[in-house]
Amino acid sequence: MFLFGRKKDEDPDTVTDDDIIVVHKPPPNACGGTYATQRKSAPTEIESEDMVSFFAECSFRVCSFSDEISEDERITFISASAEKAAKGTLLVLDKSIGYGSERSRPQCVLIKEDIFPRLVQLVREQQLAKGNGYHSNTAGLPENFGGSVDIRFSSGERIDYSNNQCPIFGLDTAIAIANVFDTAMQGEKVPLPDxxxxxxxxxxxxxxxxxxxxxxxxxxxxxxxxxxxxxxxxxxxxxxxxxxxxxxxxxxxxxxxxxxxxxxxxxxxxxxxxxxxxxxxxxxxxxxxxxxxxxxxxxxxxxxxxxxxxxxxxxxxxx
CATH class of the missing domain: 3.30.1560 (Mago nashi protein)
Structure with a gap:
């Protein structure tokens, strides 16, 4: 399930009951509770160098920050997406800094640069595949306190996991993602009609x-x-x-x-x-x-x- 990012687009032809382990489910007739699954075939290391799609989203609103974290790195929410379009790469970055900050409008740009080689490096540096295949959803939460990841490669390999109870990756990873996107968004833009x-x-x-x-x-x-x-x-x-x-x-x-x-x-x-x-x-x-x-x-x-x-x-x- 996709929690508050892109709609989940699971291919039913690639998923079988034998591939899915139910890690946790509510008791029979229970109202609410946590339902969690793990896909056995999900790789925790990716061989492909050719990424075709990147999406990572995470909330840190329930976390406290160390005094060593600078003010501009106190990310309370991040959602970053990169997709190949007809004339370039479409980047979307939605980021909130500091508690009490209002959600601003997402930044959207179409750049000429191919950002995906850098994102492949980022995935390896931050070990974004280590939670692959795990999905957990707790019913009744007032908001999503976690996030989701969906990263795809031309080989068919995919990194895909989610949890709505707690952050799915660390603040250091969120900062690294924000830095890559902030830098790329300063690059040469593709001209668009007015x-x-x-x-x-x-x-x-x-x-x-x-x-x-x-x-x-x-x-x-x-x-x-x-x-x-x-x-x-x-x-x-x-x-x-x-x-x-x-x-x-x-x-x-x-x-x-x-x-x-x-x-x-x-x-x-x-x-x-x-x-x-x-x-x-x-x-x-x-x-x-x-x-x-x-x-x-x-x-x-x-x-x-x-x-x-x-x-x-x-x-x-x-x-």
Whole structure:
């Protein structure tokens, strides 16, 4: 189970009952309790040098800091993600420093550098594979006091573990992760389109039963827009509508695109396995005639994964 990071995308073809050991489970008919498992086949040493995906998240809010730890290293929460996109590497860093600090908006950048060789080195230096395959979830906790790790390699090797009761790695590891990401985020960025140059946004949804929804939002010079929607559901009837969209909503949509770095989602790997037979995509058309398409089923950290849904909601439900 993935606790508060990316949605768990376990491949059922690679997991058997014989591979999973139940380490702990609540008594029969118990309300709540801890359920913990260990995958026997999970490697504690990784041979591959070719990492393709990195995700590590951990909370330290229940920990106390030594006086030897400097103020800027007193990390109370960290979530770091690196994914290969069409034009570079998408980095997402969500970090809180010190008790009582408010969660800031995650930093998102698309860089030209291939950060994965450095992350391979980091995994070995910090022995991030040593807890591989262990998952523990305690029901009823007021918040997640632990975290999760999901790191993948082209060889098929994977580091994957979680615990919502306590930190899953040490503060030294959190500091090392933050240093790698902070440094990489200062590197050369991949140029992305400006939201002010969007002319249209097209939402396409195709359903297994033959149903579909298509919505086209045309942005107007005065800052407002017009949303034209066509849908078909269980019957053969096609429903059509056209509604105005106010300037405040358009501005919020543009802010959402920027905050979630939606234009960098192009070419990101998909979540696996596919848990829905519905295909959804957004296509952005720009003033210079160029266009860019992103999909909703990308492998992304939770902190920005709702970026697609926020646009979908405005175009298919609210308008």
């Amino acid at each position: 939201v002010k140059d969007i002319e249209k946004i097209v939402y396409d949804e195709e359903r297994e039963n033959g149903g579909f929804t298509k919505a086209t939002l045309t942005l107007l010079p005065d800052g407002t827009g017009t949303n034209a929607k066509t849908s078909r559901y269980e019957d053969e009837k096609v429903y059509e509508s056209e509604k105005p969209v106010d300037a405040e909503t358009i501005l919020k949509m543009k802010q959402n695109i920027t905050n979630c770095l939606l234009f960098a989602w192009e070419g990101l790997p998909k979540r696996e396995p596919v848990i829905s037979n519905v295909s959804k995509k957004l296509t952005f058309l720009f003033k210079d005639g160029s266009e860019l398409t992103v999909h909703d089923n990308c492998r992304l950290p939770y902190s920005i994964s709702n970026g697609f849904f926020n646009i979908e909601l405005e175009m298919t439900t609210k308008h």
